[in-house]
Amino acid sequence: MSTVVAIDGPAGAGKSTVARMVADRLNYAYINTGSLYRALAYAAVTSGIAFSDITPEFLAGLQLEFRGADLYLNGVKLDAQLRKPECAEGASIVSAKPFVRDYLMPVQRNAARNQWIVMEGRDIGTVVFPDAERKFFVTASPEERARRRMAQSNEIANGATFESILADIIARDERDMNREIAPLKQAADAILIDTTGLTIDEVVAKIASYC
Numbered sequence: 001m002s003t004v005v006a007i008d009g010p011a012g013a014g015k016s017t018v019a020r021m022v023a024d025r026l027n028y029a030y031i032n033t034g035s036l037y038r039a040l041a042y043a044a045v046t047s048g049i050a051f052s053d054i055t056p057e058f059l060a061g062l063q064l065e066f067r068g069a070d071l072y073l074n075g076v077k078l079d080a081q082l083r084k085p086e087c088a089e090g091a092s093i094v095s096a097k098p099f100v101r102d103y104l105m106p107v108q109r110n111a112a113r114n115q116w117i118v119m120e121g122r123d124i125g126t127v128v129f130p131d132a133e134r135k136f137f138v139t140a141s142p143e144e145r146a147r148r149r150m151a152q153s154n155e156i157a158n159g160a161t162f163e164s165i166l167a168d169i170i171a172r173d174e175r176d177m178n179r180e181i182a183p184l185k186q187a188a189d190a191i192l193i194d195t196t197g198l199t200i201d202e203v204v205a206k207i208a209s210y211c
């Protein structure tokens, strides 16, 4: 038995911070599924493989699992490495491949087994857990998301400007929303939370009030 709260939405909408805080408040486990796609991008970079050249055979040679909220690749815990811009970029590219999404489906479903969980991503409420008890679609204007990203200096490339970050966000939205498989979109039964102009505490309180 598990209870799933699905939190989906575009990059930079504040999902991760909010999802983690909602999980803490409800005393649920927290899983960030973007880290799975980022881990595959990281595996490609460290193996010297172009993102577009990832194959099912390459994935079959990897061991990827959550231990609690921590993600392990081949027995090594991943964390700060995944926040680098090339992993974000690579994650968005590899996530458009159907065999990649198939490979990650059981990893995500197993992570929710036998526990109450807040799971964050792009397609949790639409594809991974279409029967999730609660679904939220958290978004904010591209400009607000670019402003927030500017403030997270560890996640931006050297020399990045507000304009270049905004352009990256718009390009990533475009790719995530227009891919053929499991595109980023609001589930019909998800509650829309626009975080533009709201503080993190206000967003957390709003989501928790529905749970």
Ligand code: DC
Binding pocket: 011, 012, 033, 034, 035, 037, 038, 088, 091, 092, 095, 120, 121, 122, 123, 124, 172, 176
């Ligand atoms: O949430 P994030 O920025 O860490 O996600 C990185 C990329 O992974 C994002 O551009 C799209 C992809 N992704 C996805 O396709 N499905 C998910 N459930 C989570 C992330």
